[in-house]
Amino acid sequence: MRRLLRGLTILRVVLRYGLDEVVLSNFRHPWLLTLTRIITLGRRLEAPRGERLRLALESLGPIFVKFGQVLSTRRDLMPPDIADELALLQDRVPPFDPAIAIATIERAFRRPLEEVFVSFERQPVASASIAQVHFAVIRDREGRERQAAVKVLRPGMLPVIDKDLALMHMMAGWVERLSADGKRLKPRQVVAEFDNYLHDELDLVREAANAAQLRRNMQGLDLVLIPEVFWDLCRPDVLVMERMNGVPISQVERLREAGVDIPKLARDGVTIFFTQVFRDGFFHADMHPGNIQVSLDAASFGRYISLDFGIVGTLTEYDKEYLAQNFTAFFRRDYKRVAELHIESGWVPPSTRVNELESAIRAVCEPYFDRPLKEISLGMVLLRLFQTSRRFQVEIQPQLVLLQKTLLNIEGLGRQLDPELDLWSTAKPFLERWMLDQLGPQRLWRELRMESPRYAKILPELPRLMFDLLSQRPDKAREQQLQELLTEQRRTNRLLQSLIYGGMGFVLGLLVMQWLTRLRLF
Incomplete structure (x- = not known):
């Protein structure tokens, strides 16, 4: 029933903002143009089509806003007027009341705002589909004042997302059962992946962990800056990190x-x-x-x-x-x-x-x-x-x-x-x-270094263990252990052979390159 109601809500928004007219107006068949004029009778659609599409996506919720964000980057596929309007969805979604953001922060930390931050800007600097951002000043563990960005989750997001995802799961099931391509396209698995990503996005502690991992990964590249996370001030619905200044x-x-x-x-x-x-x-x-x-x-x-x-x-x-x-x-x-x-x-x-x-x-x-x-x-x-x-x-x-x-x-x-x-x-x-x-050789060397402690322990023990097993009365358990040892020995032999042949090949390659260089052929 909830899925049906959500489907009707989407239909109502489509009709309210005239998205049906936006789609049909792109066709040039006379009967479609006539149908467009008929369905728009009695509806006031003075606003530009790009604005109507943006407002419709905003009113339908975060999943549709994210869809609009993706479309906004594809100016090769979208007309300029639509792409310009959808670009506003990237960080200019209408903000929610700052009083709600402050109440969320105080509830998360169980203390007044003044005890959490040295200062806090009530007016958000950015607002998106899932959360909005306020600037603040904090005091770190060393007592220094630090510029910070405070991300606060929008209230009531989970029920809205769950409704849309339930509808998407239902539609994916229909596609899989009714479409000839259903099995190949795996729509239910694709929606399940999308479901996981969206629910992860509702946990700001998980986002903080993502930021910390990317920051570590990118440290040696010197091409990108990732803000530092202030872990003492992170909660599932509030995230505080270093304020970044850029264009x-x-x-x-x-x-x-x-x-x-x-x-x-x-x-x-x-x-x-x-x-x-x-x-x-x-x-x-x-x-x-x-x-x-x-x-x-x-x-x-x-x-x-x-x-x-x-x-x-x-x-x-x-x-x-x-x-x-x-x-x-x-x-x-x-x-x-x-x-x-x-x-x-x-x-x-x-x-x-x-x-x-x-x-x-x-x-x-x-x-x-x-x-x-x-x-x-x-x-x-x-x-x-x-x-x-x-x-x-x-x-x-x-x-x-x-x-x-x-x-x-x-x-x-x-x-x-x-x-x-x-x-x-x-x-x-x-x-x-x-x-x-x-x-190449670097991969071989890395794997040898990783496996060397294991083989250093096993290799000296292999002869004694095999002798002990062979000298005892065999049973199924011992036979299985023997087979495992023999398998391990074969694996060790293959590794040693790879090392020997790989080393020989590498040295031979160097000699050939040196010879070609002398002949000025390389």
């Missing part, structure tokens, strides 16, 4: 006038994204312009400032390696290897013919190489790949949905900063270095 990345002209190297900024954004994804397997997954600033401070001039860590994506080692191999093969235009990887991973049926899948991928991707970003649309590439995947029954991977969304955000950001950016050539060297690190 919103959407203000490109202001950054250019300040002397920021905009093309370098665009390249740095790509580097940050691929580092978080492939090196760390832990990435900021809500990278719309409202969450990104640029520092103009002399000590960190031109570096990114990341904000809002409610949504992060994680990848397993298998996911990272598979994706890196796909990207590397793609950048080398090795479409046969891309097709083989899809079959090896089980994403397509094993009966799929490699040459047919290779030809289909080539037809989608080849037209977009060697072009600046302004002449391509990753969104359109993904759309064509989606059409191809349908033909070859490629299964959607729910764990990669956030990555795909973030990649679209990165492309939208890069397009805004530097339309001449070549996304492919910028990413290719990074991925090739990463692959060498993962599959």
